Amino acid sequence: MRDKKIIIGNWKMAPKNIRDAKATFQNIRSIASKLQNVQTVIAAPYVYLSELKKLETGHRCVVGAQDVSFESDDPHTGEVSADMLKSIGVQHVIVGHSERRAKGETNEDVSKKVIAAAKKGLIVVVCVGELERDEEGEYTLYIKEQVMQSLADIPKKYLGQIIVAYEPVWAIGVKAKREATPEDVLEMRIFLRKVLIDMFGDRKGAAVPVLYGGSVNQKNAFAYIHGCEMQGLLVGRASLKPAVFEKILTLANGS
Numbered sequence: 001m002r003d004k005k006i007i008i009g010n011w012k013m014a015p016k017n018i019r020d021a022k023a024t025f026q027n028i029r030s031i032a033s034k035l036q037n038v039q040t041v042i043a044a045p046y047v048y049l050s051e052l053k054k055l056e057t058g059h060r061c062v063v064g065a066q067d068v069s070f071e072s073d074d075p076h077t078g079e080v081s082a083d084m085l086k087s088i089g090v091q092h093v094i095v096g097h098s099e100r101r102a103k104g105e106t107n108e109d110v111s112k113k114v115i116a117a118a119k120k121g122l123i124v125v126v127c128v129g130e131l132e133r134d135e136e137g138e139y140t141l142y143i144k145e146q147v148m149q150s151l152a153d154i155p156k157k158y159l160g161q162i163i164v165a166y167e168p169v170w171a172i173g174v175k176a177k178r179e180a181t182p183e184d185v186l187e188m189r190i191f192l193r194k195v196l197i198d199m200f201g202d203r204k205g206a207a208v209p210v211l212y213g214g215s216v217n218q219k220n221a222f223a224y225i226h227g228c229e230m231q232g233l234l235v236g237r238a239s240l241k242p243a244v245f246e247k248i249l250t251l252a253n254g255s
């Protein structure tokens with residue numbers, strides 16, 4: 001799977017109902033299932049996961065979760081464990097998204113979630129990203145600390161299940177200040193690779209896939225994925241628009 005580009009659609013708290021969720025997933029699946037060089041993961045709200053799982057037709061387009069608890073059993077009202085996700089066949093989970101961090105999730109929480117999910121065999125997409133960019137380059141220190149703390153204490157045997165998604169908060173969502181330039185993204189890809197190699201060694205650190213996320217659309221996707229040599233993309237708003245997402249997937253596929 002790892003030689004494929006990984007495109008993750010983060011649906012956040014959408015679509016509004018299961019009927020629309022099924023229709024959107026089916027639309028995306030009809031395109032994604034034809035693409036040999038891409039694995040598509042749709043991170044849907046928990047309540048839709050079981051129904052959407054039934055619509056999967058293979059490994060090219062699968063359903064994932066947007067969060068997971070680090071706790072393994074009750075009492076934790078409202079939480080969903082890694083075992084629960086596994087029990088319905090979900091394999092991928094996003095952890096540490098900036099919208100969860102904004103609600104108080106710390107690097108320590110993220111690290112506990114990463115370990116809990118990886119131990120259960122899930123593939124964990126760990127989001128990191130600075131809030132602002134400054135002229136002095138302080139943001140690189142912020143990212144380094146975020147990566148080191150979010151991946152703290154993870155046993156090396158689980159590294160094959162880790163994906164890092166670089167998502168600068170200033171470039172995400174409707175409140176984005178601007179799109180990241182390919183230069184912004186390339187700089188961080190190189191920097192993140194160095195941080196990962198320093199943490200885990202040449203071979204294992206080089207093997208962790210790094211994705212880009214933040215206002216990806218059909219116009220900028222090619223530059224991010226091919227120009228910046230990202231191993232994939234994390235796509236928010238555009239993943240709910242099948243025609244736009246189709247273009248992004250096709251560009252990532254290289255056809």
Ligand code: PEP
Nearest residue numbers: 172173213214215236237
């Ligand atoms: C996201 O929230 O992870 C994201 C990348 O959103 P958008 O693509 O809408 O900026």
